[in-house]
Amino acid sequence: MRTFQTQTSRSKVCPRNQYYECVARYSAATAERKRFYQDVSISQSEGGLYEINLDQRKLKTPGGKLFTVPNEALAIAVATEWDAQRDTLKFYTMHLTTLCNTALDNPTQRSKEQMITAALKFLETDTICYRVDEPHGLVELQRNEWDPVLQWIEKRYNVTIGSSASILGPEIPEATKDTLRQHLKSHNFWSLTGLEYVITQLKSIVLSLGMIDRHLSVEQAVLLSRLEEEYQIRRWGNVEWAHDYDMYELRARTAAGALFVHLTSESSTVKHKLLQD
Amino acid sequence: MPGSTPLQSQHRSKMAALSSPLRVCRGILKELRAIQGPSYKKSLAYNYIMDQFRKNKVTGEKYCRAKQEAHHASHTYLCLLASTRNHLVLHNLYHGKGERSPEEVAGLVGLRLPTQPGGKGWEK
Numbered sequence: 001m002r003t004f005q006t007q008t009s010r011s012k013v014c015p016r017n018q019y020y021e022c023v024a025r026y027s028a029a030t031a032e033r034k035r036f037y038q039d040v041s042i043s044q045s046e047g048g049l050y051e052i053n054l055d056q057r058k059l060k061t062p063g064g065k066l067f068t069v070p071n072e073a074l075a076i077a078v079a080t081e082w083d084a085q086r087d088t089l090k091f092y093t094m095h096l097t098t099l100c101n102t103a104l105d106n107p108t109q110r111s112k113e114q115m116i117t118a119a120l121k122f123l124e125t126d127t128i129c130y131r132v133d134e135p136h137g138l139v140e141l142q143r144n145e146w147d148p149v150l151q152w153i154e155k156r157y158n159v160t161i162g163s164s165a166s167i168l169g170p171e172i173p174e175a176t177k178d179t180l181r182q183h184l185k186s187h188n189f190w191s192l193t194g195l196e197y198v199i200t201q202l203k204s205i206v207l208s209l210g211m212i213d214r215h216l217s218v219e220q221a222v223l224l225s226r227l228e229e230e231y232q233i234r235r236w237g238n239v240e241w242a243h244d245y246d247m248y249e250l251r252a253r254t255a256a257g258a259l260f261v262h263l264t265s266e267s268s269t270v271k272h273k274l275l276q277d
Numbered sequence: 278m279p280g281s282t283p284l285q286s287q288h289r290s291k292m293a294a295l296s297s298p299l300r301v302c303r304g305i306l307k308e309l310r311a312i313q314g315p316s317y318k319k320s321l322a323y324n325y326i327m328d329q330f331r332k333n334k335v336t337g338e339k340y341c342r343a344k345q346e347a348h349h350a351s352h353t354y355l356c357l358l359a360s361t362r363n364h365l366v367l368h369n370l371y372h373g374k375g376e377r378s379p380e381e382v383a384g385l386v387g388l389r390l391p392t393q394p395g396g397k398g399w400e401k
Binding site for chain 2 (some may be wrong): 041042072073076077079080083084091094095096214217218219240241244245249250251252255256258259262
């Protein structure tokens with residue numbers, strides 16, 4: 001649960017009122033609506049930002065701002081989400097749109113530092129680092145599947161994390177936290193929104209960084225995050241309306257978060273070599 | 278992907294067929310067709326995806342980082358489209374029906390709600 005921290009800015013509006021106003025507007029905006037548009041298209045404004053058009057109207061965030069994204073790929077993906085809606089608008093399937101709205105509105109008014117601190121808090125109870133003592137099959141499974149990822153991240157970022165079976169979890173040295181904090185700081189605000197979302201979904205910084213750094217695919221990261229559930233499924237059987245449902249939802253959210261981070265943090269250029277055939 | 282463990286290899290063998298760029302491209306196009314119907318070739322997403330796949334097809338270097346990044350991104354997008362669709366299917370199948378009315382609930386155990394011709398007294 002995120003705590004609301006009072007701002008020390010010199011804004012004339014009381015921050016608390018603004019927060020509640022935003023929340024009220026959000027709940028009204030996300031009630032069930034029918035599809036009210038035929039065509040979805042994108043357009044580019046003078047600032048180089050992309051906007052989404054539903055028929056002739058420009059899409060706005062729940063907070064009332066104009067919906068703008070920094071690059072074309074993200075705009076197309078969001079437009080596809082809106083185009084995929086049939087009779088009613090199912091906002092819980094439009095993960096990229098939701099992420100963009102969060103980044104644009106920032107309804108809980110958080111700064112980069114607050115987000116980084118919240119993300120690093122996950123390290124102390126990282127899924128990968130929390131091991132069980134029994135049953136033996138699960139202990140082995142955790143060792144075989146999670147240890148390689150731990151080794152990878154320790155080597156990649158030159159940090160020590162380790163794992164523990166005690167109730168307190170592993171001791172994370174300050175140097176590790178500082179290194180990871182520096183790395184998280186290098187992301188811009190949008191990218192950090194996406195990254196924090198992924199960390200919250202997977203309940204693990206290690207898995208999130210592994211996926212963002214392209215060491216793991218989305219399916220692999222989700223599998224490792226749900227390792228104990230997979231173990232129990234193998235043992236006791238699969239329940240489609242619970243297990244598969246949760247798995248697909250987690251995959252969709254994680255994939256959206258990962259795509260969001262990639263699209264908002266890099267700029268790609270194609271270098272054409274002189275020799276063309 | 279380096280360092281394959283037993284559980285991951287099992288799942289990877291399901292995914293191994295998916296890991297070539299051609300398969301990922303086909304998968305994405307399938308998903309787009311499911312979303313947009315027969316006119317999916319006219320959509321923004323289709324043009325962009327085909328463009329990206331063509332741009333990244335030819336590269337002179339043995340290990341092209343941009344190509345790996347594009348491949349991972351395309352795989353991620355395919356995962357996003359497929360899992361959103363599957364999640365929605367399961368949602369409609371199992372969780373989409375809402376609550377039953379009192380008449381239906383009574384009917385489940387073979388009872389019927391009593392009718393009172395004069396109304397119950399508190400109705401307007």
